[in-house]
Amino acid sequence: MRLTKKLLLVLAVLSMFSGLALADGPVVLKFATIEPPQSDNNKNVWAPLFDKINKEGEGILKIETFAGGTLGRNPMQQIKILMDGVTDMVQIINAYHPGQLVDDPIIMTPFTANNCFECSMSFHYMQEKQMLRGYDDLVVLGQVCLGIYGIHSDYPIKVPADLKGKKLRTAGKLFHALAENLGATPVAMPVTKVAESLSRGVVDGTLQDWTGMAVFRINDVAKYHVLIPFGTNPLTVAMTKKKYNSLPPKAKAILDKYIGGYFTRFWAKRLYERVNEIQDKISKDPKHTLYTPNAEELKQWKAATDPVIASWNKENDRWDELLKTYKAGLLKARTEKP
Structure with missing residues (x-):
């Protein structure tokens, strides 16, 4: 009887430690x-x-x-x-x-x-x-x-007037307002639907970064790219x-x-x-056209974006402080090599 009790006690202890070992992952x-x-x-x-x-x-x-x-x-x-x-x-x-x-849109600030x-x-x-x-x-x-946004479309764009009456995919309230001020009709949609929407004519272009263009195959449809630092x-x-x-x-x-x-x-x-890497590859593809606006054209883009930035400032009472800190951080980051 004593042997049986001792055996049961040993088995119980072993069982307890065995359970701990299994749980100790x-x-x-x-x-x-x-x-x-x-x-x-x-x-x-x-x-x-x-x-x-x-x-x-x-x-x-x-x-x-x-x-x-x-x-x-x-x-x-x-x-x-x-x-x-x-x-x-x-x-x-x-x-x-x-x-x-609510404060993250500060990095959408163009230029x-x-x-x-x-x-x-x-x-x-x-x-x-x-x-x-x-x-x-x-x-x-x-x-x-994300990579700095540009406008990627299925037709050539050089100046804001080229967007008049066109449908431009946007993500985020501030980019939505920016598209409106550029003369386009903003269409909100997730990035996963952009390529199909472009191919079907639901939108004519997208405010987009280069990695999203590659990951979601938007480059297969959008062949024209205007390079303006629209924020991100x-x-x-x-x-x-x-x-x-x-x-x-x-x-x-x-x-x-x-x-x-x-x-x-x-x-x-x-x-x-x-x-x-993506931008370099696209720039060498004869099926694609990358366009960098000249100084006069950049003035037109900036004139179209400045009122939008001013309106963002009014909606967020911390905008000036955020933008000042963001710009100071950019200067600091430029001293660090990527």
């Missing part, structure tokens, strides 16, 4: 993105970065990517699926959340940033200073600006503060090494290289 974080698995961000940014984190965090922390919208396809619902716990980390297209991320790297770093500096509203419940893991839109990878704060200390310590400035620089440098 890595913390797994799900990362959701609407971008297809073969996109530049997935292949050249998130995959290598998460591989670094997973290698260092072996047995402690692991990030698994769910691409192509497998956890939620609607780009306007990405913050919601994060807050609802469908995913632990998510890619956010900030322009699709104007009611929450400010020259490229996505300097824009990304300036935006990061503003985030470090906690100047941007709408992030109270979020931890920003990394954040970049940001992308964010974030998790909730609740989820971040729930991480075990060891997992959090590993994640902390790779988020914020590290994540943003890693992402922005690769995006900068990719934007230049």
